[in-house]
Amino acid sequence: MVAILYLISALLFIFALRGLSHPESSRMGNIFGITGMIIAVFTTLMFKSVLSYYEIGAAILIGGAIGSFIALRIEMTALPQLVAAFHSLVGLAAVFVAAAAFYDPVAFSIGKVGSIKTASLVEMSIGTFIGAITFSGSVLAFGKLQGTISGKPIVFKFQHFINALIFLLIIFLIVLFVINQSPTIFWTIVIVSILLGFLVVIPIGGADMPVVVSMLNSYSGWAACGIGFTLSNNLLIITGALVGASGAILSYIMSKGMNRSIINVVLGGFGGEQDTSASKDNSDKIVKQGNAEDAAYIMKNADSVIIVPGYGMAVAQAQHALREMGDILKKEGIEVRYAIHPVAGRMPGHMNVLLAEANVPYEEVLELDEINHDFPMTEVSFVIGANDVTNPAAKTDESSPIFGMPILDVEKSQSVLFVKRSMATGYSGVDNELFYRDNTTMLFGDAKKMCEDIVKSLSA
Amino acid sequence: MEAHSSEVFVIGLTVFFLACIIGYYVVWSVTPALHSPLMGVTNAISSVIIVGAILAAGPQGFDTSKIFGLIGVVLASVNIFGGFLVTYRMLSMFKKKTKKTKEKE
Numbered sequence: 077m078v079a080i081l082y083l084i085s086a087l088l089f090i091f092a093l094r095g096l097s098h099p100e101s102s103r104m105g106n107i108f109g110i111t112g113m114i115i116a117v118f119t120t121l122m123f124k125s126v127l128s129y130y131e132i133g134a135a136i137l138i139g140g141a142i143g144s145f146i147a148l149r150i151e152m153t154a155l156p157q158l159v160a161a162f163h164s165l166v167g168l169a170a171v172f173v174a175a176a177a178f179y180d181p182v183a184f185s186i187g188k189v190g191s192i193k194t195a196s197l198v199e200m201s202i203g204t205f206i207g208a209i210t211f212s213g214s215v216l217a218f219g220k221l222q223g224t225i226s227g228k229p230i231v232f233k234f235q236h237f238i239n240a241l242i243f244l245l246i247i248f249l250i251v252l253f254v255i256n257q258s259p260t261i262f263w264t265i266v267i268v269s270i271l272l273g274f275l276v277v278i279p280i281g282g283a284d285m286p287v288v289v290s291m292l293n294s295y296s297g298w299a300a301c302g303i304g305f306t307l308s309n310n311l312l313i314i315t316g317a318l319v320g321a322s323g324a325i326l327s328y329i330m331s332k333g334m335n336r337s338i339i340n341v342v343l344g345g346f347g348g349e350q351d352t353s354a355s356k357d358n359s360d361k362i363v364k365q366g367n368a369e370d371a372a373y374i375m376k377n378a379d380s381v382i383i384v385p386g387y388g389m390a391v392a393q394a395q396h397a398l399r400e401m402g403d404i405l406k407k408e409g410i411e412v413r414y415a416i417h418p419v420a421g422r423m424p425g426h427m428n429v430l431l432a433e434a435n436v437p438y439e440e441v442l443e444l445d446e447i448n449h450d451f452p453m454t455e456v457s458f459v460i461g462a463n464d465v466t467n468p469a470a471k472t473d474e475s476s477p478i479f480g481m482p483i484l485d486v487e488k489s490q491s492v493l494f495v496k497r498s499m500a501t502g503y504s505g506v507d508n509e510l511f512y513r514d515n516t517t518m519l520f521g522d523a524k525k526m527c528e529d530i531v532k533s534l535s536a
Numbered sequence: 537m538e539a540h541s542s543e544v545f546v547i548g549l550t551v552f553f554l555a556c557i558i559g560y561y562v563v564w565s566v567t568p569a570l571h572s573p574l575m576g577v578t579n580a581i582s583s584v585i586i587v588g589a590i591l592a593a594g595p596q597g598f599d600t601s602k603i604f605g606l607i608g609v610v611l612a613s614v615n616i617f618g619g620f621l622v623t624y625r626m627l628s629m630f631k632k633k634t635k636k637t638k639e640k641e
Contacts, residue, residue, distance in 0.1 A: 089581045090558060096566040096574050099630040106627055109577055110620050113584065120587045126594030128602070135593065135606045139613025146614075147621035152629075155572060158622065162579045162615050169611040172604045173585055176592030180601030183591055195545055293575055300582045301552065307588050308544050314555040319582040321559030326571060418568065425571030432629040443568050 081119040082311040088112030089315055093322065099438055116311060125183060152433045153390045156289055156422040160218040163289075166296040167210030171266060173303050174204040178262055184307050190257055196306055197257065201250040203302025204262070205269045210295040212273030217288050220277075221422055227282030235279060242272045280341065283464070285422045286330045287341045294323025326424050333418030333444075335470075335480040363499070366517040368529030371458075371493050374517070376534060378455035380411040382447065384484055385427050386420045388461020388497070389523050395434035397527035398460060402436065404534045414441045415448075415484050417465035448485050457486035460495040461523050467508045476506055492516040495526050573626045580619025586612035 088108045095105015117136075120126065150158050177200055181187045186196040219225035246268055253261040280288050297319025304312025331338045375381055383402065389395060402412045414436060420427045431441050451457065459466055462484075469476040470483045486492050487510055494516055510516055519526055566574050589612055592605025 093562045096570045120590045135609035136613045139610040140617040143614035143618030147618040165611045172608040173588040176601040176604035315584045317555035318559040319578040322563045428569040429572045
């Protein structure tokens with residue numbers, strides 16, 4: 077009976093992910109997911125060995141209240157941090173469950189204290205290892221995304237060598253743990269894994285965060301899997317594998333969006349606010365500067381506008397003002413669409429959520445390969461808070477660090493409006509030759525204020 | 537005993553690989569626009585490890601294992617409620633304007 081209920085719950089989780097294939101079916105998917113979780117929890121509460129309903133109920137209420145409070149209050153721009161924080165909790169929970177299984181193996185029927193089955197010990201320590209890495213890696217990712225810690229990649233000598241050594245040490249500790257089942261070694265594994273989690277994320281820069289967040293998503297799944305094997309629980313194994321696969325695919329999509337291998341991202345050292353010495357050869361070129369009225373005039377006289385948002389839009393919280401601008405243009409009979417680069421923002425799909433928050437219909441928001449061939453037929457490209465993802469150097473300059481990265485072909489449209497705070501380079505530290513082109517007008521200023529000013533000029 | 541436990545492990549491994557394959561196909565079918573909600577949902581469902589935490593917290597009395605279990609329940613609950621709620625918030629944003637959309641295609 078238990079196995080059947082767990083199976084139903086696992087199936088509901090699969091349907092929850094399947095629902096996300098379309099916005100219309102996605103809400104039903106979420107309901108499937110919630111139902112699956114309720115079934116899983118109540119099935120477990122019905123176990124004969126589970127008696128302390130009050131304590132467990134209180135624990136669920138406390139956790140649930142905290143989770144709900146955070147989820148309801150969080151700004152959509154802060155989603156990446158929130159997801160990172162949540163991943164860290166999954167990792168930590170996995171460590172605690174593994175520890176509980178170690179201290180009371182009878183409750184999980186995996187042996188007795190001091191004589192736990194070898195297979196269970198191996199699975200337990202792997203679950204602990206992945207859980208602890210997920211925990212500390214996510215905490216650091218949270219800090220970098222929140223801005224508590226600098227987004228700069230921190231690189232030092234022999235970094236990868238040290239990480240490899242620590243990894244070997246952990247394997248050695250796991251072998252030792254399986255042999256003597258000592259609590260001291262268990263906690264040593266936890267501490268060393270936490271250290272490794274920090275060291276793995278520390279060299280990865282701000283712009284690579286979408287990959288890191290996806291990777292940690294994947295790890296949290298594998299940690300659940302490890303616990304599932306320890307407890308011989310198919311529901312945990314299935315769910316963990318689903319989540320692990322999901323995170324892995326997202327990491328793959330994100331790295332492809334930057335034309336880099338996952339290994340290259342993990343090794344790190346790329347991204348972050350590097351010095352702008354690479355831009356020296358462009359210092360004498362002329363930049364055409366404009367203001368909100370110019371931008372309003374150019375767009376009003378166009379037939380079609382494609383808006384290219386990036387992380388800068390999120391930082392400035394400009395999505396609502398931007399949508400207002402789009403609405404006015406649409407009323408004038410101008411075709412307005414949005415082009416989203418796979419790595420725009422700080423997590424997969426971040427821009428889509430922000431635009432949806434501002435009530436932009438999702439039919440108007442298109443992915444790179446859906447819209448890229450339309451740029452030559454477009455009169456105005458309005459780039460707001462994006463930079464590297466529009467840089468033509470990715471196609472022409474083989475020496476550029478972003479060479480080969482798929483970009484949005486904004487340079488093919490008749491004119492380009494570039495909303496930017498300053499002439500600073502993007503996260504790759506590469507100068508954008510687009511700024512110096514004749515058909516480019518730079519609009520310097522805060523993204524939100526610029527959009528509001530354009531709205532004013534348009535309605536005047 | 538040993539033969540039995542290795543059998544259990546192989547069954548687990550079978551389930552694991554089949555689930556990975558299902559996950560692979562299901563996740564590729566997710567539309568890129570919904571990748572953020574995907575992370576929200578996966579985050580919530582990975583907290584199904586609450587099942588293990590409940591088992592540890594189940595017995596009466598208080599010992600180390602039970603305290604670890606209860607902490608696990610709290611942590612996983614934060615995620616379950618938080619994950620599903622934030623996903624719900626995101627998904628309802630993808631809903632409301634379909635009606636307002638002007639036909640343009």
